[in-house]
Structures are given as C-alpha cells and as structure tokens.
Amino acid sequence: VRACAGPRLGAAMMEGLDDGPDFLSEEDRGLKAINVDLQSDAALQVDISDALSERDKVKFTVHTKSSLPNFKQNEFSVVRQHEEFIWLHDSFVENEDYAGYIIPPAPPRPDFDASREKLQKLGEGEGSMTKEEFTKMKQELEAEYLAIFKKTVAMHEVFLCRVAAHPILRKDLNFHVFLEYNQDLSVRGKNKKEKLEDFFKNMVKSADGVIVSGVKDVDDFFEHERTFLLEYHNRVKDASAKSDRMTRSHKSAADDYNRIGSSLYALGTQDSTDICKFFLKVSELFDKTRKIEARVSADEDLKLSDLLKYYLRESQAAKDLLYRRSRSLVDYENANKALDKARAKNKDVLQAETSQQLCCQKFEKISESAKQELIDFKTRRVAAFRKNLVELAELELKHAKGNLQLLQNCLAVLNGDT
C-alpha cells in the first residue's frame, strides 16, 4: 500500500475507497492539525510526502524545504524507517542541553498486526460467505488497513513538524543529519544488551522520580504545574483508553449493520412475495447507514481518541521535563551542601564553588526554559482541544443529519409502497 500523507492525497489511492468507508474524511492532514500553532515558515518545512508499506516495515519519504544555509540544497528527500525516528527522539532526550525543553513525544511504532490478522482470517473464511459479503468485508478491512497506515504516517509527520517548529531543536545537528543524509543511518534496532541497559536506566529514573517528586518546590508556578500534570496525565490516560473502547464498540455496531444488510439482501432475493422489494430497500438502507456509522466511528477516533492519545504522550514529556528540573534542583542543593562542607573543612573549596556554580546555572537555565515550555504546552493543548472538539461536533452533526435524511427518504418510499 502506498499512501501520500501530505496535502496531495493521490487519486489512485482513493479509487478503491469509493465503496468503502472513507476513514480520514476531510482530515487529509491527519494529526498534523493537532498542533495548531506550528509556524511552518520558509526557513524550514518538513513533511512526509510518501510512504510505502512492506512486509514488516514502513518506509517514509521525508521531504524538506529550507532556506537555511545549513543544508546543501533548498529541497530534498530521504527515506527513513521508524527506528530512525526513535533514534532521533532518544538523542534529544539524552542531550543535556535540551533538559529544559519538552521533547516532542516519539511516534508510536506502526502496528498493522491486528489488521493483517483480520485480513488473513477473512481469506480463510472466504468459503463460508457469499461472494457479495466477502467483497464487502474485504473492502472494509482494506480501508481499515489504509486508515491505520495514514494515521501512522501522520504521527511520524507531526513529530518532525514539532521538532522543526521548535526554535532550539530545529537547529539540532542530528536532526539535520536525519533530514539530509541520504544513506541509511544504521541505527539498527537496539540489541539485547542495550535494551537491558535502557531497562535499568528507566528503573533508576523512576525510583529517582519518586524521591525527587517528594521534594516540594519553592516556586509556586512549578509546584502548581507538578500537581496539575500528575493528575492531568492520569486522567488523560483514562479518558484516552475509554474513548478508544467507545469508538471500537461504535465500529462493531457499524459492522453489524453490514451483516444485517447482507441478510436482508438475501431475504429480498430469495423471496417470491412482494415483501422482496421491501427487504431490498431496507437492505440498501442498512448498507448506506452503515457507511455513515463507520465514518462516525472513524471521526470520533481521529478527533477524540487520537487527540487524547497525543496529549497523553505530550503530558508525559512535560512530566519528564519537570523530572529533569527536579533532578537538577537536587544536584544544585547537593552542590550547595558540598560547598558548605568544603568551606567548613577549607578543602577543595574552589572545586566545590565551580561545581556549585555550574549546578546553579544549569538549574536556572532549565527553570527558565521549562517555564516557557509549560506555558506553550498549555496554549497548544487548549488550541488543539478547541479545534478538535469543534470539528468533532461539526462532523457528528453532519453525519447525524445525513443519516436522518437517509432514513426519512427510505421511510417515505416504504410507506408510499404499502
């Protein structure tokens, strides 16, 4: 499956979708729209212009347009895989200079397993259903696969756009290499040893986190932010999971309409009485109404579930920032204590002084940028929620009205007949 995730949604791709549900409806730009105030300026514009799904991997074509002197050309493309995005993300996280920023959350791994499994099951069960049913279901599953594909493309794209929009991160060298270097970055999936190291690092971090979060902050702003973020993150997590379940039930109900439509169709064609026309009309209604219901489910998924999922990840990134700041505060306080000790013993005072200075600087630098980052986070969040909630309501209305019209038309015909 090839897909264009950018504004140019290839006509070829849309072809097969005519009879199937159009999962991304008007949202060609997918999740990019979540972060509303991303100023894409002429200095640096990044998007994913193409993507190719092969057996196990997805190959993204990252396309850059830039007037910055850092790059050899003004416009160029490279092919990247998911692991390379992760590598880039991790390099930001590990960079001490960026401790004071909210690192844009890494895109989730492309996961077509469920979809592939369903397609396979369908293939196996081909004998047990009518040709018409089979075609219908196949189209549906293919559309689902395509939707997942588009989503993963969008999520990788939004990551790059966030980086490109960030005044500091956009200048990062690794980022430029990622964008420009047209060979494989050879960041093969982490081997076992590295994974284990990661595991221990995270363990220590969370243990640390417990200690550090016990420290009350002198600064009201950060104290408030900490309380807020901890609670918010948990609730967003819960809301995201429940929203997911809701949209999935919605989809199941829509799928049932499909089967009902097929059964009615079978009844309509085998029957010899005049109820046959009736059944056929109702079957048609169910088919059409099902498409709308599937779209409702897809739109809810996009506008609500995905929004919540994204802010789950962002709020985690914000928490990580707070953690890093707390960590540097602890370091600063420890350096103070060490300095006092050194002065008392009158030993290695200069060393202790320098160390203390550095810690102080680091802490203050982080605090300053963190404050701005957190304020920006709020602005982004509010804008994104507003945009998505408005669009959600508008789409729900559109679909409900469409459904209503469909039902009323059908009833008019049926009542006219009887």
Add this chain to the structure above:
Amino acid sequence: MAAEREPPPLGDAKPTDFEELEDGEDLFTSTVSTLESSPSSPEPASLPAEDVSTNSNGPKPAEVVLDDDREDLFAEATEEVSLDSPEREPILSSEPSPAVTPVTPTTLIAPRIESKSMSAPVIFDRSREEIEEEANGDVFDIEIGVSDPEKVGDGMNAYMAYRVTTKTSLSMFSKSEFSVKRRFSDFLGLHSKLASKYLHVGYIVPPAPEKSIVGMTKVKVGKEDSSSTEFVEKRRAALERYLQRTVKHPTLLQDPDLRQFLESSELPRAVNTQALSGAGILRMVNKAADAVNKMTIKMNESDAWFEEKQQQFENLDQQLRKLHASVEALVCHRKELSANTAAFAKSAAMLGNSEDHTALSRALSQLAEVEEKIDQLHQEQAFADFYMFSELLSDYIRLIAAVKWEAKVQQGERDFEQISKTIRKEVGRFEKERVKDFKTVIIKYLESLVQTQQQLIKYWEAFLPEAKAIA
C-alpha cells in the same frame, strides 16, 4: 398456492375406525417414553361443570365415542372436540395421528377428548360468520393487551400475574371490554390446548413464548434488579404478541378455549407445561418427522406444491436465523457501546475537572454531559433493536419451525386432501401475515432510528457553541 377462502368443509362425520389404533398405540407409547413427559393430572376433574357445556359448541355433533382402547391410548383426557369436528376426526381415527400429535408434549400426553353434548350451535355459527366476513378483510375487531405484571406470592412458589385486556365488538364475547389475570403457565396451557386441537390438522398454531428457569427464579427470589425487570418486560411483550397473533387467526379465534382464556375470571390451573422450549419444539419436530418417515403410508411426496413450500420455508428459516443472529449481535454491541459511552463520559468529566484552563474545562464537562445523554440514547436504541427487530425475528423463526412441520404432515389418505387444503390456506394466511408483520415492525424500527438521529442532532447542536467558546 391454494388459499381458498371458504370455510373448512363441515364434512360428514366419519365413523371412527378404531382398529388402526393398535399399531398407532405402539408408536405412540414408544414416542411417549422417549419424550419422558409425565402425564398431566386429570383435567376434567378441575373443569367446572358449567364450562363444559358452554364450551361444547360445535357446528355439529362430534362423533366422538370414547372407547376403552382409546382411553388407554390417550391417558386422562378431556378435550372438547368442538369446532370443525370433521377435521378433528383424525385424532380419533387414523393410525398416523398418534405419530403426529407428539409434536407438542401436551398433545402427547393428553390429546384430550371428551364426549360432550353439543349445544348452541346457532350462536357459534353466527360468530363464525362474523369472523369469516371479516377474514376477507383480515381485520378482526379485537384488540388484546397484556399489562401490569404483578408478583403474587413469595419465594419459589411465587409467580407473575399479567393482566389480559380484550377490547372487541365481536358478538361471540359477552362483553365489549374485559380483563382477566393470567399467569405464564396459563398461556402455555392455552397453547397446548390449541396445538393439540389444530396442529395436526394443518393449522399453524402460533408458538407460545419460551420458558426461562433462570429468569423466573430471579423474579421469584425477589431480585429487584434491572435484569429481572427486563426479563419481565420481555416476557410481557412476548405474551402480548403471542395473543395478538393467535386472535388474528380466524379459526383459532373461534376456539372456546381461547375465549375461556380471555374471558373467564377463573381458569383451571394448567399443569405439565414443561419443555415447551424452542429446542424442545425442534426436537419434537424432528422426532415427529422421523416417525412419519417410518410410516409406510407415504402420501403424495411428489406433490409439487408441498415440496416447493418446504424448500421455501427451509430457506426462509435459514435466512431468518442469520438475520436474527446479526440483530442479536447488534443489540449486544449497542449495549456495549452504551456502557463504554457512559464510562467515557465519566472519564471526560474527570479530565474536565483537572484541566486548569477554565473555558476548556467547561467544554470538557459539557462533552461529558453530551456523551452521557448519548449513552441513554444508545440504551433506548438497543431496547428498540431488541424488542422490535430481534424478538420479531425469533417469533418468526419459531413460527416457521411449526410451519415446516406443517408441510411434513402426512395423513391417512382419506384426510389428506382435507388437510392439504387447510395447510395451503394456512400457509397462504401465514405468508400474508408475515409480510404485514415484517413491514409494520421494520417501519416502526426505522422510525426509532430516525428519532435517535434527531436527538443526536439536538445534543451536538447544543454542544458546538460550547466548544467554539474555548478561548
């Protein structure tokens, strides 16, 4: 399709032929043992004397002569052989009939025959005419409602009593509006009486609603939860539909048992109403079919009309089952959706609480409220899905099981033509009813969907400005 509109012929009373019963008896008893139903208690004892005479209306004296042999065969027994008695003859006469009656266990046990005096045929005739007239327009002026479920008694002996209200202008009823209290076993008793009288002669007797031990136990034990109220409501609706279908049938409507059921304040307690489950019926149908196949008398298998109908009903049955399964899945998923929407609503409310931007916080709370309302909507829709659509389908699947059996009925040569005529007419009537039924219910169902969409529009229209107000 031979859907003649003339009344069933009041043929001559055929002398019963008892010799053939010998073989039939064996067949009968063997089927008895496999069906392990216990004999019913002597009904006649509990029938008030007056009722016997009032109910013994018949167009002509039934040549019902109880014979010792037959009494053995048919255990304890009373059943009026009134109405259309010539068609009733087969029960007394030909060999095949015992094989046929096992379709319902109660007929097995007590295809009750009673010698009676025939009186007041005149009244009966008039009402029959009335009905026959209206039968042409297929509209009988009679309305049945089942309402006010009330728990009577306590513990495991408790039961639900339902009010059965009849509104009618038909003269065969003594009043134009009346109601009685009936319990579930009364309905089953009515069905078993009707089935024993009419099934084997080719009439399609609407099946009674299913028994449910689990559901009923919960009610008895006094569990006042939503599942037991749901159960009672489901049952009430099913009983109502059952009666409505039964009275729509021109022949059944004339049946004195039915009248007694609707009218009399006291009804003899019907016992032995076990095993009238859908599965039970199917088992019985299959056994009856097997028994029939064993018979040496194979009637007119080449009768094209029967073959065609049988095939048609097979297909219809299959299709309906499939449709029913899909609708049941829809009901299930809709309930799930409702639950998940409610959970999401709560979660969104919590999220709104912790959001520190005031306008966004308010909008999220509003979203939670909208979702809560939508959850209610889903619940109501699931209700409609079920009661209108799914129950209709399951009713018909059970009805078709009865009809499929009809097509298999093989009778003694003598009566075959008669029964065949009846069956054809019944099938014709059934198909007409079916068409009407389906159309009405599906249209009602679609209207419920319309309502849901209209509500959705209202809710989202109210929410939109709230979302836009986030500054």
